[in-house]
Amino acid sequence: MNAEYLMRRVFYSLLAFMVSVTLTFVLLHLMPGDYLHSILPYLAEKNPDAARMFREQFGLNRSISEQYFLYMANVIRGNWGYSFLYGQPVLAIIGEKLRWTLVILFPSTVLSIIIGMAVGAYSGWKNGSKTDLSVLNFMIFVGAVPSYWWAMLFILIFGFHLNLFPLGGYVSIDALENGVCIFDVLRHAALPIAALTISSVPGTYYLMRNSTLQTTGEEYVLTARSKGLTEMEVLRHHALKNAMLPMVTVIALELAQMITGSVFVETIFSWPGLGLLTFEALRVRDLPLLQGIFLIDTLMVILANIAADFSYPLIDPRVKVGENV
Amino acid sequence: MSRKSAFSVGLLVLGAYILAAILSSFITPYSPTGLVGRPLDDPSEAHLLGTNDLGQDIFSRLLYGTRATLIIGLLGALLSVSVSTFVGLVSAYYGGGIDEVITRSVDVMMTIPTFPLLLVLTIFFAPSIFVISGLMGVLGGTQGIRIIRSQVLSLVEANFVYGAKAIGAGDLRIMTRHILPNVLPLATVKFVFAAQRYMLMGVGLGFLGLGDPSVVDWGQMISRAYYNGGFALGLWWWLIPPGIAVTLLSVALALLGYGLEEEIDPRLKRSAAI
Numbered sequence: 341m342n343a344e345y346l347m348r349r350v351f352y353s354l355l356a357f358m359v360s361v362t363l364t365f366v367l368l369h370l371m372p373g374d375y376l377h378s379i380l381p382y383l384a385e386k387n388p389d390a391a392r393m394f395r396e397q398f399g400l401n402r403s404i405s406e407q408y409f410l411y412m413a414n415v416i417r418g419n420w421g422y423s424f425l426y427g428q429p430v431l432a433i434i435g436e437k438l439r440w441t442l443v444i445l446f447p448s449t450v451l452s453i454i455i456g457m458a459v460g461a462y463s464g465w466k467n468g469s470k471t472d473l474s475v476l477n478f479m480i481f482v483g484a485v486p487s488y489w490w491a492m493l494f495i496l497i498f499g500f501h502l503n504l505f506p507l508g509g510y511v512s513i514d515a516l517e518n519g520v521c522i523f524d525v526l527r528h529a530a531l532p533i534a535a536l537t538i539s540s541v542p543g544t545y546y547l548m549r550n551s552t553l554q555t556t557g558e559e560y561v562l563t564a565r566s567k568g569l570t571e572m573e574v575l576r577h578h579a580l581k582n583a584m585l586p587m588v589t590v591i592a593l594e595l596a597q598m599i600t601g602s603v604f605v606e607t608i609f610s611w612p613g614l615g616l617l618t619f620e621a622l623r624v625r626d627l628p629l630l631q632g633i634f635l636i637d638t639l640m641v642i643l644a645n646i647a648a649d650f651s652y653p654l655i656d657p658r659v660k661v662g663e664n665v
Numbered sequence: 666m667s668r669k670s671a672f673s674v675g676l677l678v679l680g681a682y683i684l685a686a687i688l689s690s691f692i693t694p695y696s697p698t699g700l701v702g703r704p705l706d707d708p709s710e711a712h713l714l715g716t717n718d719l720g721q722d723i724f725s726r727l728l729y730g731t732r733a734t735l736i737i738g739l740l741g742a743l744l745s746v747s748v749s750t751f752v753g754l755v756s757a758y759y760g761g762g763i764d765e766v767i768t769r770s771v772d773v774m775m776t777i778p779t780f781p782l783l784l785v786l787t788i789f790f791a792p793s794i795f796v797i798s799g800l801m802g803v804l805g806g807t808q809g810i811r812i813i814r815s816q817v818l819s820l821v822e823a824n825f826v827y828g829a830k831a832i833g834a835g836d837l838r839i840m841t842r843h844i845l846p847n848v849l850p851l852a853t854v855k856f857v858f859a860a861q862r863y864m865l866m867g868v869g870l871g872f873l874g875l876g877d878p879s880v881v882d883w884g885q886m887i888s889r890a891y892y893n894g895g896f897a898l899g900l901w902w903w904l905i906p907p908g909i910a911v912t913l914l915s916v917a918l919a920l921l922g923y924g925l926e927e928e929i930d931p932r933l934k935r936s937a938a939i
Contacts, residue, residue, distance in 0.1 A: 352769075352772060353776070355773055356772075356773045356777065359773055359774075359777065363777070363782070370789060480919050480923060481916055481919075484861065484915040484916040484918075484919040486865040486912070488872055489908045489911065489912060493908075496896070496904075500896070500899075596778045599778055600778070600780035600781075603781075603873070604869055604872070607873065608891075618784065619873060622784055622785075622788060622873075630785060633781065634778075634781050634782070634785070641776050642776050
């Protein structure tokens with residue numbers, strides 16, 4: 341691997357992270373009303389001393405530039421401030437919520453990749469056939485339905501009318517006595533995972549279909565056919581491997597979309613992850629918490645991109661990092 | 666469905682929505698915000714879809730809601746496509762330092778997740794449909810810059826551009842008269858897909874409680890029905906219609922974009938029956 345290329349990637353990632361820190365800082369601090377005003381509206385008039393102490397404790401009385409550099413230094417040191425809403429370190433809250441988000445985000449990403457790729461490859465391979473067209477039309481429809489509507493339909497049908505799954509939350513009430521049971525959590529996670537998966541499958545499907553379509557015209561496919569291999573063998577051993585290559589970068593990009601989807605899905609299912617936390621933080625204007633969430637979102641996307649960049653040459657030996665990439 | 670019929674169906678449904686948005690005050694006698702009946706009335710002849718918990722007519726709210734959703738989607742898309750076309754065009758045409766700066770900035774911007782940023786910005790500027798569509802346009806515009814830029818890059822080297830330069834045409838003239846018309850088909854397809862995405866996002870913001878409080882929109886309708894009893898009491902006529910309305914419009918725009926794609930990429934025409 342090329343050291344210069346690696347350095348450049350890391351530098352740009354760092355820059356992107358810095359920009360997002362600056363951006364969120366500036367925006368969040370320009371927001372109307374400070375925290376004191378929103379939790380104790382009349383404190384400043386009734387008890388100026390208490391208000392002053394409060395502002396000092398949270399650093400709200402310092403100049404903006406001072407707050408900015410302080411924040412930068414703290415972010416790098418891993419001290420992401422204290423949440424106004426929870427009164428706990430932001431990183432600790434995010435760490436706990438991130439786990440819950442990953443509980444639904446990870447399976448739905450894997451599922452949507454597998455389903456999207458399998459159906460996409462088949463559809464692209466059978467390009468123009470009746471099956472391909474009906475699958476394509478179906479996927480256009482599925483992709484056009486917003487994630488929040490899938491979530492709500494799932495609750496309505498499977499939770500409310502069929503009573504197969506719980507309506508929301510992450511454990512049943514008997515967890516108070518018996519402790520959290522993994523199967524109980526999975527039962528609660530099933531619908532959110534299904535909603536997230538179904539809303540991200542069409543994206544993977546389109547790209548895989550296009551990618552497979554392109555390989556059908558390649559000469560190695562022609563060679564494989566002329567060797568007398570069956571269609572299935574050609575697809576599995578020759579076309580598929582090459583069609584899967586561009587998917588690596590796409591999957592990384594899809595993460596940002598999954599984060600968006602999880603805000604809606606988690607809010608609707610009251611799933612205690614980052615999405616629901618975003619919603620709560622927005623409602624009470626919890627500045628440090630919001631900054632933390634944005635930073636972690638950005639970090640996730642950056643890491644996914646870097647991982648994609650570096651896994652590419654591992655998958656495709658023809659590509660060496662640093663050469664024409 | 667073939668691309669041609671997809672295009673016609675999409676256009677037809679979109680047209681119906683636009684008509685509903687324009688004519689909503691003629692179709693329904695009730696004001697969407699007026700308290701015109703008993704709360705939580707079942708569907709009847711007077712109130713086609715019943716009334717909500719405040720006694721507002723759900724059918725007229727549904728009709729008027731078309732306006733906000735269409736404005737957000739179309740305006741946001743128009744802005745974002747204009748931004749990406751303009752910046753992409755300038756970047757690719759002039760090249761050099763300007764191109765470098767723009768490309769690098771886009772690289773950096775692309776890694777920042779737009780939706781969380783949009784949430785904060787919406788709170789910051791106070792939610793109004795014009796602010797929301799403006800923000801979506803500017804934030805979403807960065808995504809399209811690359812695509813337009815690469816299209817223009819191949820055009821800049823075209824013979825007709827060299828020809829225009831040779832007879833002494835100015836930069837502005839070349840960009841607007843010679844390059845822009847060749848980028849427009851691509852921009853149109855981007856516009857339709859962007860409109861679909863922003864419309865869904867606008868309704869989503871309404872659902873999250875970040876909608877414009879002064880207008881009737883489907884997101885707020887869904888949210889109200891979901892949290893104020895429409896869901897728990899099983900009043901499907903309250904919860905389902907706005908959801909169906911969003912989905913149908915979104916499907917129509919998807920079909921329209923899918924049908925248009927063929928026009929810009931003739932290779933798709935050849936690929937069998939599609």
